[in-house]
Amino acid sequence: MSACPLILTILGGVAAGTLGALLGLGGGVFLIPFLVLVLNVPMHQAIATSIVAVIATSSAGAAMNVERGTVNIRLGMLLEIVTVLGALAGGVTASVLRGEVLAKIFAALLLVISGTMAVNRRFTSVHPYEPRGERSRLAGEYYDEAARETVSYRVRNLPATMAVSFVAGNISGLLGLGGGIFKVPAMYLLSGIPMKAAAATSNFMIGVTAAAGAFIYLSEGHLNVLVAAPAGLGVLAGSMLGVRLSRVLRAESLKMVFVVVLALAAFQLLIR
Amino acid sequence: MNEQNRQAERWISFTLRIGVLTSALLLGTGLVVEFLRPHAANEVTDPLEILRAVLSREETPPGMILLSAGLLILMFTPVVRVMTALGTFMLEKDRAFSFVAIIVLVMFILELLISLA
Numbered sequence: 001m002s003a004c005p006l007i008l009t010i011l012g013g014v015a016a017g018t019l020g021a022l023l024g025l026g027g028g029v030f031l032i033p034f035l036v037l038v039l040n041v042p043m044h045q046a047i048a049t050s051i052v053a054v055i056a057t058s059s060a061g062a063a064m065n066v067e068r069g070t071v072n073i074r075l076g077m078l079l080e081i082v083t084v085l086g087a088l089a090g091g092v093t094a095s096v097l098r099g100e101v102l103a104k105i106f107a108a109l110l111l112v113i114s115g116t117m118a119v120n121r122r123f124t125s126v127h128p129y130e131p132r133g134e135r136s137r138l139a140g141e142y143y144d145e146a147a148r149e150t151v152s153y154r155v156r157n158l159p160a161t162m163a164v165s166f167v168a169g170n171i172s173g174l175l176g177l178g179g180g181i182f183k184v185p186a187m188y189l190l191s192g193i194p195m196k197a198a199a200a201t202s203n204f205m206i207g208v209t210a211a212a213g214a215f216i217y218l219s220e221g222h223l224n225v226l227v228a229a230p231a232g233l234g235v236l237a238g239s240m241l242g243v244r245l246s247r248v249l250r251a252e253s254l255k256m257v258f259v260v261v262l263a264l265a266a267f268q269l270l271i272r
Numbered sequence: 273m274n275e276q277n278r279q280a281e282r283w284i285s286f287t288l289r290i291g292v293l294t295s296a297l298l299l300g301t302g303l304v305v306e307f308l309r310p311h312a313a314n315e316v317t318d319p320l321e322i323l324r325a326v327l328s329r330e331e332t333p334p335g336m337i338l339l340s341a342g343l344l345i346l347m348f349t350p351v352v353r354v355m356t357a358l359g360t361f362m363l364e365k366d367r368a369f370s371f372v373a374i375i376v377l378v379m380f381i382l383e384l385l386i387s388l389a
Contacts, residue, residue, distance in 0.1 A: 006307060052343060056292060059349050063288035066281050073284065077357060077372050084379050137368070207288075207350035208376065212383060214347050219387030224317040225339040226306070229299045232346070236296060 005039060006230050012038065013234020014241070017057065021242025023258060026178035026206075027053050027235040029113060032106060033265035041227055043099035043106075048217035049228045050176030051210045053235035058178065058206035060236060065200035072140040072197055075155055076204045079165045083179070083209040086169025091216030094174050103269045106175050110266035113181060114259045140197055151194050161191045165205075173213035178206040280360035287356040291349025295342045302338030309335060319343050351380050 012034040013027070020027035028050035035046040065071045094102060141152040164186035168179030180202045187198035217223055316322060319340035325332045358373035 006303070010303075052346060055346055055350060056295070059288045059292045059346075059353075062353075063285045063292065066285040066288070069278075069281065071281075073281070073357065074369055074372075077354075077369060077376065080354075080376050081372065081379075084376060088379070088383060137366075208354060211347055211350040212380065215380075215383055215387050218320060218347070221318050221320070223319055223343065225319055225322065225336060225343060226311075226317050228343055229339040230303055232343070233296060233299045233303065236292075
C-alpha cells in the first residue's frame, strides 16, 4: 500500500469514529461501507478491520467508565459467556460464507439500523429499573454526575438479556459490529438496568466479544496490517473527537442525513 | 461500594489503559515508519505471517513488525482484562465470579488453540 491509500484509510477511520461517537453507534457501521465501497477492500478484510477498531474504542471507553463506577463488572462478565459463544459462532459462520453474501447481510442490517434511527425511538424517558428489593450480587450502584445522586438498581429477567446478548455477540463475530444497538435496549428494557449503566456495561463487554471474533479472522488470514492499523488508529482518534464534539454539536439534527447515507450505502452494497 | 471493589475497578481500568496506549504507540510509530518506505506489490501483510517471519529470523520491515505487534497487543488487551478481573475476584474470594471469569478465559484459550492449529 502506498502513502495515499494509507492516509485515506486513516482519514476514513477518523470520520467513521467521529460519526459513530456522535450518533452513539460504533464506528464499524460507517467504516465497513467506506472500506468496501471507497477503497475496494474485500468484505472479510473490512470486517476484520472493523473488529480491531471496535476493540480499540471499546477498551478506551471502558477504561474511563470502569473508573467512574458506571460499569456493572459482574453482570458484564456473566453476559460475556454468551456474547463470546455468539461471536465464535458468528466468526465461524463468516469464514464459510462468501464476501458477497456477507455484504448483503451487512446491507440488510444497515437498513435496519437506519430505519431505527429514522424512527428515533428513545428509551430515556422511561425509568423501569427497580431501586429497592432484594439485592443480588449482580445488583449495582453508581453516582450519576448529571443528576447528582447515587443510583441503585437490581438486575431482573437475566435469561432474556442473555439470549439477546448471544445474538449481539453473533452479529459482532459475523459482521464486525459491537452489537450495543441490541444489548443496551435489552439490558434497559428487559433487565431494568439504568441507561448509563447499560451503555457502559455493554461497551465494557464489546472488547472481549470482538476479540473472540478477531482471533478467527486472524487465523483465517483476513487481517491486513496496512488496512487494520491505520483504520483502527483513525477510528480511535475519531471516537475521542466525536465524544468532544457531542458536547457542543446537536447530533439529533445530523441524524436524518446519516439515515439517508446509511440507507444509500446499504443499497450500494446490495447491488454491488 | 466497598474499597475492595474500587481497587478492582482501578486495576481493570489500568489494564485497559496500558493495553490501548501501548498499542496506539506501536501503531502510530509503525505507520510513520511504513509511510516512509516504498512497498512491494505482493508484500506479506498478515500479522501472524509477520510474527512467524520474525521468530524464524527472516528479514522483515521494522514498520510491519511494529504494526503487527500493536495489533496483537490490542487484540489481547481484552483477554488480559479478563485475567485481571479473575485475579480481583480471587482476591475478594468470590468463587462464583472467579468461575465465570475462568469460563470466559477457557473459551479464549480453546479458540486460540483451535484457530492456530
